[in-house]
Amino acid sequence: MSKPDLKAMLEKAYQIGQFLVEKAEESSTFLILTHFDADGLAAGSILAASLIRLNAPFHIRAVNDLNEKLIEDALKIRHEILVFSELGSGYLDVIENKCSTGKTVIIDHHPVVGRADKFPYHINPCSYGFDGSKDISGAGVMYLVAKEMRGDNTDLSVLAVVGALGDTQDRNERRRLDGLNALIVEEASNSGFLKEGIDLILFGRETRPLHKALASTTSPFLPGLSGREDRCLSLLSSANIDLKKGDRWRTVSDLTDEEKRRLISRIVEHLSAEGRELEAARSLIGSVYTLLREEPGTILRDGREYATALNACGRMGKHGLGISACLGDRESILQVEDVLKEYRATLAGYMELIIENRSLTRETKHMVVVRGENSIDERMSGAVSSMLSISGHHDKSKVLLVVTRAEDGSAKVSARIRENLKNSPIDLGKVMYEASARNDGIGGGHKVAAGAKVPIEKLEPFLKDVEDELARCLGK
Secondary structure, three states: OOOOOHHHHHHHHHHHHHHHHHHHHOOOOEEEEEEOOHHHHHHHHHHHHHHHHOOOOEEEEEEOOOOHHHHHHHOOOOOOEEEEEOOOHHHHHHHHHHOOHHHEEEEOOOOOOOOHHHOOOEEOHHHHOOOOOOOOOHHHHHHHHHHHHOOOHHHHHHHHHHHHHHOOOOOOOOOOOOOHHHHHHHHHHHOOOEEEEEEEOOOOOOOOOHHHHHHHOEOOEOOOOOOOHHHHHHHHHHOOOOOEEOOEEOOHHHOOHHHHHHHHHHHHHHHHHOOOOOHHHHOOEEEEEEEOOOOOOOOOOEHHHHHHHHHHHHHOOOHHHHHHHHOOOOOOHHHHHHHHHHHHHHHHHHHHHHHHOHHHEEEOOOEEEEEOOOOOOHHHHHHHHHHHHOOOOOOOOOEEEEEEEOOOOOEEEEEEOOHHHOOOOOOHHHHHHHHHHOOOOEEEEOOOEEEEEEOHHHHHHHHHHHHHHHHHHOOO
């Protein structure tokens, strides 16, 4: 990786920002294709908000992944400027074949595959020496561009933070956003939009009764507690923690430091009794991000809850609801909560299914493969693989793959690097790209998180090629 060059990257952000403003002033219509996960919805919404402030007409569509047919269908929508948001850099050859490069903008953070020099309006941190999997998210890159479109777009910084959290760019011991993300956090904090602190990272930190917050926490997944309010009540009671103050249920934010220590101690004891690794308990303490302009007691007040809500909207097929929330619609908050509840129940169900049915899991020398073709919705594959990768349920010295069946009948594979391999020479994006290309598929992604799609009949040879690629990377 080359030496980071923030100055050059900001110059490119300025160039693209000015191009978008120029086209908006010409009354051009924009078509935004954005990824359907939390980072993608946040990124697309940052651009949408910026265009609204410029009175520019636009269409926005959230997509699962890119392929030739999807681009062909999208191009039927009337537009003058096409923007790929939080995707596109890994599909430059496909985009070049279908789109006018001079009227195409690509704002992404995934590794670049193809001739980036063919696209004058393409920005990606990987091209400037930054790591797109931890230094800055797609929403973060979009925010850098948005700042160059209007000086008063700094309020959109919180969406960049939400996008980074949704992309789990806090995967470190402190659970903190670092790199360029930290600069955006600082800007949002200095502008009065955000507050960063250290606390227990339980879902519903300010909004849910203690037992519900503990039961609702699925990242990390706590075996025997996640999804089990009865067991959470019992654990809290054994830790001598009062659940109510008068008639009001207490929340995590109400706990004293001593109560928090007792709670973590009991969770550690629980995991030990279950025969589980203690990694999950350690990741329950870290940086928390509070959105100060959101109403206290709502799911959008905490950055991680906001990100989870967007992931829920995206993966449950409610893209428009998530985008509306990002654009300031607070009347639909109850709908978002309903979708979130369904999403979390679905995710917890998949985790229990995988943990309890060992026949779904196959281990090789370098991989743990979860075969979910007949049991896991393809839209949930990324969320399931991310959760499993930090759960401690499988060998951490092996790469994790979750296989599902895509809508078109092909096999969709979501891959994650485990804890013990994070400093290894394995680049999952390259592994997925090489193995899928040899099996009539398409793949790519970050060093630590990647994916692929291959014809279902090519799944077994694809998995063998992945195993061989991993062995080659490790010199074995």
